[in-house]
Amino acid sequence: MKKALRVILILLVLVLISVHVYGFFGIKDASIEMNPENLIVVEAPDQTEAMEHPDFIKEEYVPVIPEGTNIALEGKATASSFTQVYNARRAIDGVAVGVSYWEAAPNSYPNTLTVDLQRKAPIHAIRICLNPASIWAKRTQTFSVKISDDGENFEELIPMQQYTFDPDRNNEVVLEFDTVETQFVQLEFTENSGATGGQVAEFEIYSKES
Numbered sequence: 183m184k185k186a187l188r189v190i191l192i193l194l195v196l197v198l199i200s201v202h203v204y205g206f207f208g209i210k211d212a213s214i215e216m217n218p219e220n221l222i223v224v225e226a227p228d229q230t231e232a233m234e235h236p237d238f239i240k241e242e243y244v245p246v247i248p249e250g251t252n253i254a255l256e257g258k259a260t261a262s263s264f265t266q267v268y269n270a271r272r273a274i275d276g277v278a279v280g281v282s283y284w285e286a287a288p289n290s291y292p293n294t295l296t297v298d299l300q301r302k303a304p305i306h307a308i309r310i311c312l313n314p315a316s317i318w319a320k321r322t323q324t325f326s327v328k329i330s331d332d333g334e335n336f337e338e339l340i341p342m343q344q345y346t347f348d349p350d351r352n353n354e355v356v357l358e359f360d361t362v363e364t365q366f367v368q369l370e371f372t373e374n375s376g377a378t379g380g381q382v383a384e385f386e387i388y389s390k391e392s
């Protein structure tokens with residue numbers, strides 16, 4: 183009888199140990215964790231939708247190219263002054279990017295930039311460009327437009343006004359007017375909020391008669 187009791191006790195201890203060990207290794211718990219039904223999936227916000235929000239979209243700007251031909255490319259440019267290497271020729275070389283621009287000597291207003299078209303021609307628009315890169319931050323420049331047949335006696339075509347050059351709008355200012363015949367076109371600058379003198383990367387003068 184004692185022997186039977188000892189066997190029962192041993193079996194009971196073995197059962198308890200096996201349950202304990204089974205639980206100790208957590209096999210049951212691991213299987214629960216691996217079940218996809220028990221996973222909590224946290225979804226990231228939809229970034230595409232967020233980036234398409236109107237507050238994050240820049241209006242696409244299409245550069246304004248006047249009708250006709252830019253005849254300034256055939257002309258000769260002079261200026262009242264220039265700084266470093268930024269001479270007047272750089273304003274009519276057809277390149278608006280990089281360092282191809284004219285800049286007047288510091289604090290020497292008024293500054294003039296003049297193009298001799300080499301002949302009298304009908305013109306109806308001018309386009310003044312700065313480098314369109316965003317490093318050329320938004321600025322204002324105040325200038326007038328004058329014309330002349332002899333390069334000495336100028337008459338005002340467009341009065342002195344302040345214009346905004348904005349890299350989000352190609353850093354360009356386009357002025358259109360009734361066709362006039364002239365050989366010389368001059369810009370006279372009195373202010374530039376982004377530098378100490380007038381700056382022009384391209385001074386384009388448009389004619390429908392090339």
Ligand SMILES: [Ca+2]
Binds near residue numbers: 273274275383384
């Ligand atoms: Ca240029």
